[in-house]
Amino acid sequence: MTDEITISEDILKKVIKLRKSNTHKGNYGRILLIGGSENYGGAIIMATEGALNAGAGLIAVATHSINLTALHARDPEAMYIDWKDNKLASLVPQMDVIVCGPGLGTGDQAKRLLVMLKEKITPDQTLVLDASAIDLISEDKNLLPVKAGHLIFTPHQMEWQRLSGIRIEFQTDQANLTALHHLAQNNNATLVLKSNHTHVYSEYGTVYVNRIGNPGMATGGTGDTLAGIIGGFIAQFGPNPDTILAAVYLHSLAGDLIYQDHYLVKPTQISSLLPKLMKKYADLN
Numbered sequence: 451m452t453d454e455i456t457i458s459e460d461i462l463k464k465v466i467k468l469r470k471s472n473t474h475k476g477n478y479g480r481i482l483l484i485g486g487s488e489n490y491g492g493a494i495i496m497a498t499e500g501a502l503n504a505g506a507g508l509i510a511v512a513t514h515s516i517n518l519t520a521l522h523a524r525d526p527e528a529m530y531i532d533w534k535d536n537k538l539a540s541l542v543p544q545m546d547v548i549v550c551g552p553g554l555g556t557g558d559q560a561k562r563l564l565v566m567l568k569e570k571i572t573p574d575q576t577l578v579l580d581a582s583a584i585d586l587i588s589e590d591k592n593l594l595p596v597k598a599g600h601l602i603f604t605p606h607q608m609e610w611q612r613l614s615g616i617r618i619e620f621q622t623d624q625a626n627l628t629a630l631h632h633l634a635q636n637n638n639a640t641l642v643l644k645s646n647h648t649h650v651y652s653e654y655g656t657v658y659v660n661r662i663g664n665p666g667m668a669t670g671g672t673g674d675t676l677a678g679i680i681g682g683f684i685a686q687f688g689p690n691p692d693t694i695l696a697a698v699y700l701h702s703l704a705g706d707l708i709y710q711d712h713y714l715v716k717p718t719q720i721s722s723l724l725p726k727l728m729k730k731y732a733d734l735n
């Protein structure tokens with residue numbers, strides 16, 4: 451059996467740093483989030499709230515135009531681009547991190563966006579692939595944007611079943627590592643396999659397990675929020691395994707704090723709690 455390392459609270463102190471005075475938004479990373487079809491606008495808004503509250507310096511959102519008013523009403527900090535706008539292709543290379551998938555859907559426009567990403571993404575960028583983006587790649591492996599410097603897959607168990615071909619009951623650490631390695635080819639890749647105990651797999655064979663979190667988090671949008679938090683953390687703290695582990699842990703920790711006196715955990719409540727929690731851990735440095 452593969453050894454599993456339990457993610458602990460120490461990771462937050464290690465990763466979350468106090469901000470230095472002589473810095474500006476450019477120092478905290480540029481992130482582009484792509485998703486939000488006509489029916490799933492909430493997903494990309496929740497991912498945006500995750501990235502924003504996790505501290506990304508500059509945020510741009512490419513989504514269906516129907517989502518513009520709701521996005522700006524909730525998060526005026528985020529810039530918007532219509533996902534059909536040709537200028538999106540020239541925006542992609544300017545980003546540090548791209549999160550693609552929350553509420554993307556699997557229609558023709560979604561496929562076109564993945565094809566564009568595959569063409570435009572560069573080796574100095576990190577790509578977080580979530581939800582519908584994973585489903586599209588499951589249907590056609592040629593859509594995987596292999597030029598990205600670092601690929602982070604964030605499927606739940608059913609999405610991982612579609613992508614890897616491993617049925618949920620057979621998703622053992624060894625099987626998951628083998629499938630990730632096969633999928634990643636020459637890329638630097640990480641798998642964040644979400645469940646009640648999310649596992650994080652590095653391509654080099656290390657397996658981490660998150661033992662916190664709670665069933666109050668079983669609400670649509672909690673994973674969209676996590677994708678945004680992971681992106682926001684990478685934007686600020688760099689694309690390394692600790693950054694991903696800290697994002698996974700903080701998301702569940704916020705969920706647990708809310709769950710102490712709430713029957714369910716709304717994903718947007720998780721995001722709202724992040725700046726305060728991050729301050730606490732930064733002050734411990």
Ligand SMILES: NC(=O)C1=CN([C@@H]2O[C@H](COP(=O)(O)OP(=O)(O)OC[C@H]3O[C@@H](n4cnc5c(N)ncnc54)[C@H](O)[C@@H]3O)[C@@H](O)[C@H]2O)[C@@H](O)CC1
Nearest residue numbers: 490491492493552553554555581582606607608645670671
């Ligand atoms: N407010 C919104 O706009 C929302 C939009 N969403 C979007 O809806 C699209 C479809 O995603 P879904 O995840 O709903 O649909 P999926 O069909 O991919 O997966 C959901 C189903 O998978 C099964 N499943 C098995 N193990 C699971 C696990 N550990 N965690 C979660 N599900 C598990 C369950 O039967 C569940 O009904 C995506 O683009 C997603 O981003 C969702 O994120 C929900 C919120």
Ligand SMILES: Nc1ncnc2c1ncn2[C@@H]1O[C@H](COP(=O)(O)OP(=O)(O)O)[C@@H](O)[C@H]1O
Nearest residue numbers: 606644645646663664665668670671672673674
């Ligand atoms: N019972 C549970 N215990 C702990 N965490 C949970 C539980 N149910 C869901 N979660 C967390 O909520 C998130 C759900 O992700 P996902 O299924 O992608 O949601 P969505 O696509 O609706 O945003 C994951 O981070 C998962 O770990």
Ligand SMILES: [Mg+2]
Nearest residue numbers: 581606673674
């Ligand atoms: Mg999801």
